[in-house]
Amino acid sequence: MNPSVPLRRQRDYRLLWSARTISITGSEVSKLAVPLTAITLLAASPFQMGVLTAAASVPALLFGLHSGAIADRLRRHRPLMIGCELVSCAAALTVPLAWFLGVLTIPWLIAVALVIGTAAVLFRSANFPYVAALVPPDQRTAAMAGFNASYSVASVAGPGLAGVLVQVLTAPLAVLVEGISFLVSALLLRTIRTPENRQPAPSRGLWRDVVAGLRVSVTQPVLRALLGAGVTINFFAMAYVAVSMLYMLHTLGIPKGLIGLLTALGGVGGLLGAWAVTRLAERYGENKVLLGSVLFFPLEILAVGLLDGPLWWKVTVLALTGTATGGIVVAFASCMSGIILRDTAEELRGRVNATMTFAVQGVMALGGLAGGALAEVLGLRPVILVCAVGIATAILWIWASPLRSPSSRPPSYRQPDSVPLNSSTHQERQVTKRQPLV
Template identity: 75%
Template sequence: MKRSFQSSAGPQPLRKQRDYRLLWSARTISITGSEVSKLAIPLTAVALLTASPAQMGMLTAAASVPVLLFGLQSGAIADRLTRHRPLMIACELTSCAAAATVPLAWLLGILNVTWLIVVALVIGTAGVLFKAANFPHIAAVAGPEQRTEAMAGLQTTYSVASVAGPGLAGLLVQVLTAPLAVLAEALSFLTSALLLRTIRTPERNTPAVSKGMWRDIVEGLKASVTHPVLRALLFAGVTINFFAMAYTAVYMLYMVNTLGIPKGLIGVLIALGGAGGLLGAWLTARLSKKYGENRVLLLSVIFFPAEILTVGLLTGPLWWKLLMLALAGTVAGAIVVAFATCMGAIVLRETSPELRGRVNATMTFAIQGVLALGGLAGGLLAELIGLRPVILICAGGIALSTFWIWLSPIHPKGPRPTRPAPPQMPTTTATYMTAKRHST
């Protein structure tokens, strides 16, 4: 029986929709398992394999390399599919198998750092493909009028994982040792695949006719930079991530050396951001229904620099610093989720169905790819001018993202969003539009 989004009384609440609950549960379990491996795999390399600093650098980089190598191609692949869920399941099973080799190789005495790097590359590549397919798949599970709420719910998975993951990771490493704790990640991928397998919602995606990988990628790039709304979101996201990563590069040094925050409390302050994310998802789903995603996005981007500015200007006794950092971190977590949720919903709404995979992949490639540049810039600049000036520069830099949004059709008082003609498509390809979205 085909699932219907509408009834005579209106759409059923998402929390009561079986398939959405399955999708949400699959993502939450999978991401929480990944949080465990973020501690377990580096600990395995350091404690058991005596990895060198260069090897640790390669291991860390292996997690982000697949985005740069395969990010754009993954979107083109997703847009060619009639059904996205089989690819998502295959990606989770591949990641499960790769993660499971870590404890197995350790028990057999053949585990080494190279093995861990290969595992990280495999899981990272599967993750890139999964995300490319998952974005358009949301349109099948949630109706147009519920996609912002669906995006907000999925954003809570990251908040839940950021709160529960580190504690669970520490417990598992303590009880099982680091290599065996990676089994938790393997099991989380397997559980996710099984939950995705039980989703019943039929997919009716009309695949784009391929013109070749490179031309398909160019179409996604062209759509992302020529559509005024998508272009504004793309450049706002790149601006935010560049300066946010520059801030992250000096954050720990600044907290310990400049503000004198006890090291044991830094983890607690970071966890409050995850808790704030849960609050942000709850508020965004409700505010967007009343005011629309455009207004919520605009409000969130205005307050985006608030936490970093607070950190950069903070002085006083320790209790005052901790209080302000706790408040700022919680609010920042809510703002980040609100922005990401509304950004995802607007991208889904503004992008033609046959381009969703490529547009999402283009944005992911650019927004995630700039992280390395931001981190490098933050560290080098801090060497020249000091930690606090870099923090303040980052706050000002993130504030620049406001102009991308305010000067675009996203602004509620700006010009009406008009969709330029999409890249030339065969007449047999569907080009209809849908509503809403949220992201990350």
């Protein structure tokens, strides 16, 4: 790792970024192709569609915390990542094969979704700490911004590409693209040369390892603040998403064709945010960027809740706030990931990341249910205003934490009852401590 070389010129980071971008884009294609296969070819019932949709999220709830403990036990993360992509490739390729042989069924699609979802959970748990082995400490926020840019690109390009592929190839063959994307990702990961030299702390048993990650996440002040803010933001954001389309259609009178365009602008904003956060973090530090970005989270929802006037004004406000929010989300998420890597001991990174992911992703379902239920009672506009107030409370989590202190430094951790940290971990932490924290 050479901190003087920009990330775009670091071969192994480019390979990792390319692998993730290709894999994520393939997954976005399947989000349309798989449901269309179930509906158009297999005449899926509403209940079956609900089970198929839920199957993609179930592995995160079942294995999310355990995957972090597994990742922290590994001496090398890249072999697991490659294996996960190859398993996902094989699972995805069974869909067009089964369709060609005439044996494709809804349970088959559900099983494929479960396998790919489980592999994705394991991949994410290994990928997060792997970034620390690949990227110097002062470039990790920029690296995370690059990955978030990949998600933004996929969210913009994926649905359109999926529509074209389904139209040209039919839905089952479009899933073939997802399988190929996993294979290409695995091949790119295989060509990375940077060695991993880590000595994992001795395991104390799977459940005790999981509890250690949970304990650090809720007791260390900075990590607790990030966890609380992430859960708060995702809960109220999903409550807003649950009612926003109905609100735009029935209350604001936005034409259906414009809603898709407005949604895509969030992805464009994400690309702009990924470009800006790298420069802002280098100049002001991750703490200040996080403190600033969280202030803007309520503004879009508040503006939408108070919006009125002619159609051109509504569309203009929605376009501007949607683009801005896309950038703010990427800036916040990139700095959050960089701070977690910075403030978490190497032997706990997989578990802390898994805890964060489990909490902030798991609460999304609750937020969606709460938004829909409240809308039945209060109406659409009041729920949106409630979401604006609720998401604003995330500001308290961040601003009341040590992230405000310019003298804060990453603490030294030791896993309970573990051996002393190995020399490579200690050296990396010393490098990290020399970075000025704001």
